[in-house]
């Protein structure tokens with residue numbers, strides 16, 4: 001029954017780090033978050049555990065004289081990455097790791113929540129611990145299930161992502177687009193198998209696939225305006241069974257990135273055309289499939305973001321850094337399309353990048369983040 005101290009937040013973060021879980025399976029994480037919320041003073045708190053999205057957790061902090069409901073979102077899922085940090089508190093779940101720093105996001109949110117559980121806010125605050133940011137569009141699911149209605153309605157939303165190339169605790173932001181929109185792309189190739197030495201009798205899906213990948217990569221260099229830019233990465237490839245049988249089937253899985261929805265749509269259209277061309281050239285069937293879900297470009301609301309930046313820039317204890325747009329994606333983009341708000345970065349100072357097995361964010365960022373954001377929320381509420 002007190003505000004979590006810096007050392008308590010470190011302990012919470014380490015515990016969360018040890019129990020990473022994949023999208024929509026964040027049961028242990030949910031239970032730990034709930035336990036921590038239950039340790040707080042309950043006078044102003046209302047907890048919602050939606051059965052339709054069972055690993056999500058919403059906590060309302062009732063304001064003393066509410067003019068609006070301010071939302072704060074922290075994502076809670078982890079990635080299928082085998083941790084290689086050597087940390088004494090490393091993941092205890094084989095093959096799964098908080099390699100995107102959502103353990104930091106959750107700890108910061110708990111720190112802010114604990115502060116306002118003791119010091120009642122003026123406005124209502126809605127904390128949303130969101131499952132499934134890395135895949136499965138948890139933010140979109142929550143919105144479409146109507147979780148932000150009634151007492152949990154949100155008028156403006158804020159949320160952060162950690163950033164390894166900013167100093168620990170620094171706040172980064174920009175007006176306009178902060179994160180790219182993303183779209184998952186899977187492509188199946190159906191050819192005809194046969195003996196390795198009779199290629200003329202087969203339709204080789206591996207050769208078609210090799211050509212397809214190289215041609216698709218030219219979309220970025222040849223089909224789009226270099227000033228606007230985009231990314232296509234295939235991170236997974238499957239084909240064949242053995243060296244001396246021509247593979248009848250191949251499949252690739254990738255991700256498309258663009259800073260505008262128009263760019264994503266342009267890349268999708270060109271991929272479809274290239275698939276048709278490869279199908280003709282190699283006599284194979286090529287079937288692309290696209291899934292954008294809730295990973296829309298993260299577009300910060302102009303007024304709210306100007307206000308956020310103005311506070312962070314002027315605040316004495318905040319190291320504010322203007323950042324460029326990033327090609328990372330975030331399903332907070334969907335929520336910000338429905339509810340105005342601001343996404344921003346929290347520096348965690350590490351040489352390893354997000355999603356790497358050695359990613360080791362600096363814990364010093366947690367408390368600095370809590371202080372900067374509680375300061376901002378108090379300022380925002382005082383604006384009337």
Ligand SMILES: CC(=O)N[C@@H](CCC[C@H](N)C(=O)O)C(=O)O
Pocket residue numbers: 100133134135136161182183184254255256295327328329330331354355
């Ligand atoms: C912050 C971050 O790293 N987010 C992920 C989101 C991935 C969304 C989607 N499933 C995709 O891969 O296209 C990212 O990879 O940027």
